[in-house]
Amino acid sequence: MLERYGHGGDLLTAEEMFGRPKAQFVDFSSNMNPFGPPPLAERAFRKAWEDIGKYPDPAVRELTRKLSVRYGIPEESILVGNGAAELIDLSIRALAPQTVGIARPSFTEYEEAVRKAGGRTVDIALSERHGFVLQADEAARACERAEAMFLGHPNNPTGRLLSPEILRLLADSGRQILLDEAFIDFCPHEDRCSMIREAAGSDRLFVIRSMTKFYAIPGVRLGFVVAHPDRIRRMRELKVPWSVNGLAQEIGIAVLDDAAYAARTRAWLADERNWLAARLADLGLQVVPSDANFVLFSFPPDSGWTARKAQERLGRRGILIRDASLFPGLNERYVRVAVRLRPDNERLVEEIGRLMAEGEGRS
Numbered sequence: 001m002l003e004r005y006g007h008g009g010d011l012l013t014a015e016e017m018f019g020r021p022k023a024q025f026v027d028f029s030s031n032m033n034p035f036g037p038p039p040l041a042e043r044a045f046r047k048a049w050e051d052i053g054k055y056p057d058p059a060v061r062e063l064t065r066k067l068s069v070r071y072g073i074p075e076e077s078i079l080v081g082n083g084a085a086e087l088i089d090l091s092i093r094a095l096a097p098q099t100v101g102i103a104r105p106s107f108t109e110y111e112e113a114v115r116k117a118g119g120r121t122v123d124i125a126l127s128e129r130h131g132f133v134l135q136a137d138e139a140a141r142a143c144e145r146a147e148a149m150f151l152g153h154p155n156n157p158t159g160r161l162l163s164p165e166i167l168r169l170l171a172d173s174g175r176q177i178l179l180d181e182a183f184i185d186f187c188p189h190e191d192r193c194s195m196i197r198e199a200a201g202s203d204r205l206f207v208i209r210s211m212t213k214f215y216a217i218p219g220v221r222l223g224f225v226v227a228h229p230d231r232i233r234r235m236r237e238l239k240v241p242w243s244v245n246g247l248a249q250e251i252g253i254a255v256l257d258d259a260a261y262a263a264r265t266r267a268w269l270a271d272e273r274n275w276l277a278a279r280l281a282d283l284g285l286q287v288v289p290s291d292a293n294f295v296l297f298s299f300p301p302d303s304g305w306t307a308r309k310a311q312e313r314l315g316r317r318g319i320l321i322r323d324a325s326l327f328p329g330l331n332e333r334y335v336r337v338a339v340r341l342r343p344d345n346e347r348l349v350e351e352i353g354r355l356m357a358e359g360e361g362r363s
Contacts, residue, residue: 032212305356
């Protein structure tokens with residue numbers, strides 16, 4: 001199984017499974033910005049090398065100040081961490097809820113964090129009939145049964161943002177709300193969609209952000225969480241010392257200055273995602289509308305193709321896709337693919353078209 005560690009982007013496993021060097025794969029299984037790291041990241045890397053023999057700032061002060069200015073929120077409401085994964089874990093440990101409402105399908109690390117902290121989950125089924133958009137009645141019922149809610153905004157793997165109606169419902173619910181905004185940077189109206197400013201002054205709202213997806217720096221683990229200062233202090237007490245290394249700090253400080261890179265990414269994605277979704281639909285696939293930099297689709301039941309079979313066939317041809325059936329709530333026909341640059345997307349469409357024409361999914 002390509003997702004032996006529960007994620008996409010595992011090129012070492014791909015090498016072992018498909019017998020070709022990792023440089024020869026086109027990776028649609030990991031949702032990174034295909035433009036690669038901004039040039040400012042490389043300059044920061046070189047600068048950080050000069051200080052590699054010194055301890056990094058344990059309080060991550062310069063990057064915290066920069067995030068404060070960028071988003072217009074107090075420094076004491078920000079905690080920088082070793083990627084969103086550390087902050088998901090810390091948020092749950094700081095709250096210690098016994099019951100947490102989680103959408104199905106969604107990022108599996110939410111449930112893992114709850115389980116490790118001794119809590120249990122309350123499932124919220126996202127319906128294919130509603131395009132995997134969370135419905136108000138389902139959210140309200142979950143709020144009645146759970147102490148906290150942990151939701152993606154936009155959700156992974158469906159790519160759907162929470163609606164303003166749902167955000168209001170959650171705000172008025174009296175429950176602790178944790179929002180994972182790891183992919184919201186890709187949204188053209190990020191400032192209007194994000195709940196980051198509301199979280200800075202609320203003792204019931206946590207917003208977790210990743211810097212690795214948008215800036216294409218997954219090898220440098222970096223993210224931050226925004227919450228009430230009292231919540232941030234508690235998380236800091238639980239946090240492992242030195243979790244944010246000096247290289248990550250320098251790169252994070254640098255990339256926030258690259259406004260041209262951000263604008264280019266958002267302008268490109270709006271057109272390219274629509275193009276890719278339309279071409280996949282032309283092949284007879286059921287495509288879920290997306291607000292993020294990835295697309296979820298399913299093979300027709302009568303095609304005989306499953307995500308696992310398609311992953312195997314495409315992997316042999318040098319293309320990696322995410323088997324989305326591994327997300328609870330999706331069946332064996334679901335696949336998630338990142339939106340990449342046009343030549344890669346054209347190759348993906350061509351290869352999936354070959355699968356559908358071959359008709360060997362029943363073998």
